[in-house]
Amino acid sequence: MKRRDAIRAGGSIVASATLAGCLDTLGFQTQSAWRDPPLPSNRPDAVYYPAIVEEMGMYGMKEVPAEGVTFALMFSYPHRFWTVTGSNKQRVVVNSDDSLHLMASLWDTESQTVLPVDISLEVLNDGESVTQRSLWPMLSQTMGFHYGDNFSLPDEGQYTARLSVGPVQARRTGSFESRFENSMETEIDFEFDTTNTYNLDLRRLGTKSGERGAVEPTMEEMPAGRTPMESALPGEIIGAASSGDATFVISYIETASRFGDQSYLAVSPRTPYNRIMLPLMSLSATVVRDGSTVFDDILTETLDPVFGDHYGGTVGQLQSGDTVTVTVDAPPQMSRHDGYETAFFDMPPIEVTV
Amino acid sequence: MSDSQRWLSKRDFMRVAVAIGGTSALSACLERTETPDLPRGTDDPSSLPPRQHAWNQFLERDDHGNVKQPRHHVLLYVDYTGDTPTESERETVEAAFTSLERAYQRGFQGLLFTVGYSPYYFERAFDSGPGGVDLPTPEALAPFEDPTPDDPDAVVHLASDYAQVVLAAEEALKGNRGTVNEVEVTGFGEVFEVRDRRTGFIGDGLPAENQDVQGIPDDEPVPEDAPLFMGFKSGFEKNQAPEERVTIQDGPFADGTTQHISRIRLHLDQWYDQDSRSQRVGKMFCPAHAEQDAVEGPGDNLGNDSQLGSCPAHTEEDARTSGMVGHAQKVARAEDGERPVILRRDFDTTDGDAAGVHFVSLQQSIADFAATRQAMNGTDVAENSAVGTRTNNGILQYLTVKRRGNYLIPPRQYRSLPAPNPA
């Protein structure tokens, strides 16, 4: 208990000195600007350009060959974000002792499909645990879909990040059917150097900020969790519509062995502009034919090598004139960074006619 | 008195003393506080209940009739040093236990204890599992955990409201003291070798006083009146299995019970710094409790029941529409009729200078625990809804199970190095 206090006391002097210095160079005058920077006054209930976008740094990528997956660990400044439970969001401001924002991602190495599975991160120093937690699933404009949180580290120096996941809980189809069933773990070493962290580029978007739109994800070495382009989706596209500013592409597959040789409805929701996946939603669908309901059930979150992360159900043969309604029972339960925190909450049903 | 002792409050000091253990902690403990004048125990073992785990009648109850767990705990992990137990070894062990029963009255103001034996003990000593009881070796109980199995031969659980008592009892068992509470005692001698000790506490104020550890934010967020680190009261009368329900009904170990002990690490930075009170209530109990703001402070207003009502039946629906499910709501799905099938005797710990829980649970069979834990995993719920493996899935996000162990707590008459078929 006391040893840790000593380390902490020492560490926080270094960190706060560096932080204060860096805030000045960035033009932030006050601690509160850093904690909870001002939001554009005219935020729409939609995806918008934030006031500031920050660059990310890469601490490392590591393949787990036996599982055919790759983990990555990235860093940036401590960030404000919003956690989501149901339709409620809770603003999380930067804490005075937060040192940095750590982000992790996991993908199928070959197809570059990002896996929606909660990632736990334990930070070790000399083999001793410094902190451990389960990261929030997150959406940000520069990173796309990832997992992350703000962390307080006792000091600058050498650390090891132990990243671990359980099996992917979404249903899996096709060549993914027997994949991602095991717990997986890897370790990535990194050096926490405040100069590195606070030298990351920071861009003000000026008059654009608050306008509808999004910047492109910036990480080049790794996938941002994009869904396929509409034209690349298999089956017959029976509609694409927007709800809560998310785009829902609805595709119908007459028959495919990986969906049990049955007629399959695939709903692929994505962010506007960048087509980022939207996992952790509850969706359901109805099919109405000549005034009577022929299908009414939940759609199951499914990870497919071609569709990627989507929501699907076996609906029976659709006929021309059928009305398909997709209902959002719960919006995506992902934490959001600036620019995504007002979108994807109020999501009315989507109706398309075959 | 040293400087480091001066700034410790009395309660804090007692907890630290239990955590440090040993004769020096004990003497520091005795020196600092007046030795309570505790009643002696009994010379007549037959006056004690046949069930080791019959504790409730010796525990205090709060205003609502909820059993209050003793405030201080030690789990003593021991290995049997011989090959196959002999009568004389049994007598040594039994003498140690009966001498403790002579020294302290059974109860929260005296001493409560149980001793349980692992499947490894039965296999090593007898090449056979215990008769009539399914006692599996510990395994992972969630798809996303990877606990280390605990494989000592036996675990002694010591509990009392007085830190001095659990410490003195521990020292007595280890053979380091000839008298406790002015009564002569004997220890395990060479029969058992201590391999580990785990310690902890539960009760209003203790978590707040001991929150300066890893896993809890530095701004001391644990409320003064909370009995546990996560801030809520737990173990309401109606949400605990009765002792009778967790008791083995027949076979050689009738009147015994099974014990599961998990070592859990808590990560409460997010819980206290990032979740709102409403999110905490929703994730601990159920979304309806959050919406109705049904829990005041740690939850004394709930009385003797977590008041889940129709929450458990609505688990899947809540997951689909609220994007979140509560811990209590999920585990209540494992109830048998009206009540849970496990009796929780868990407590908090700062072992390793990290916030954690020693989750001690009693049940008729280990399968009852596994079923309850499966309900807590909510894998079924997560697969069909917006709820994640851990995210918004009760309190799974805030805990990691590091170790698991299974034990058989025999009836008192067979508590000393039992054979698979005693009698």
Ligand code: HEM
């Ligand atoms: C480690 C941290 C944990 C904390 C802080 C915690 C806390 C709570 C709280 C506040 C309640 C509601 C009040 C009550 O009825 O007692 C509850 C209920 C319950 N918990 Fe936990 N719990 C934890 C872990 C576990 C574990 C590991 C299990 C076992 C699988 C478990 C099993 C139960 C059961 C069976 C109930 C009663 C459900 C019913 O009403 O039927 N808990 N817990």
